[in-house]
Amino acid sequence: MRRIILASASPRRKELLKQLIGDHFVIYPSSYEEPLQTELNPEELLMKHSVEKARDVAKHFNSGIIISADTSVICDGEILGKPNLPERAEKMLEKLSGRKIQVITGLTVLDLDSAQEISESESTNVWMAKISKEQISAYIRTGEPLDKAGAFAAQGKGAILVEKIEGDFFNVVGLPLFRLGKILERLGVSVFEDELS
Template sequence: MLYLASQSPRRRELLGQLGANFSILDVDVEEVPFPEEAPIDYVQRVARDKALAGWEHLTREAQADALVIASDTEVVLDRRVFGKPKDADDAVDMLQALSGHTHEVISAVCMVSGKREEGDVSISRVRFAALSEPEINAYVATGEPFGKAGAYAIQGRGATLIEHLEGSYSGVMGLPLFETARLLRSFGVAV
């Protein structure tokens, strides 16, 4: 049985696009970078921590034959990791920093079973248009930036902020489908 260790409706939607049957595990993992931790290492660690937390939950319930997949996605500009905004002011600050710049979106996926653990990572480059203060405030007022790394949603109104995308659209959304499908196949899951 396949389980997705995620609270994200976007990840559920994306994994569903692959046609795999899965159930949801609600895991809570601390998402704070270690001092001097490289952004890619941080994102991979959090994805792994989520998968392992899901696996530990299942093994307590005697489901040792299960597979658990988890992901983490972060926006990075000049080695600064932009998590989810705490409030409207934080969202405005993030969008102002991203305005007119190209940033990276790192999306890591990790899969664990009783016998092995594997992960993969997708790195996309996203260029924001130069945004005015009224544009930023109007976008934040929609509520869409909340709960989203970097304070925007590429699959929503946030798409209007983006001049150029190089990489994985699904990775920017929160689950890189190419890497995810490759991992699922390697664990014997049909997609």
């Protein structure tokens, strides 16, 4: 069985990968620190982060396939990270209200056995509903927005804020499963096998 390594501590990515390949993977979070300032556009930056995360984890393994991803919400060309504070979450949600935004993931799959590194990006369009101040306050009180990129979780209570999605829903959650499955196939790994080979 090929060893699959998820270079992420995200519980959402863990659940999504489990949905795709079962329990046939280990988790080894990257210690790569993302630079604060960069000249890259959002898509290039997310791709760079995913590549660096995969390469960082690769130092600790001799064989296997490493999967890393970096997902962000983009509004007006600006990356919206995790707000961490209620005041920041409020400002983000006010900005997103009634807007069309993008969720972009940089995805890297690094096959240590064949020395192949495949990096691609996935972009999903999301139309946010108009959100009242009362809704924003109530949503923030749930605590859900604080550790979510863009201050909402489409797979959680934040679903009520999302009017329409064009593209890969799983990308919005944090791991574009269709694209990942296609990359794994190119590396000779079938997600339909009980024992990944």
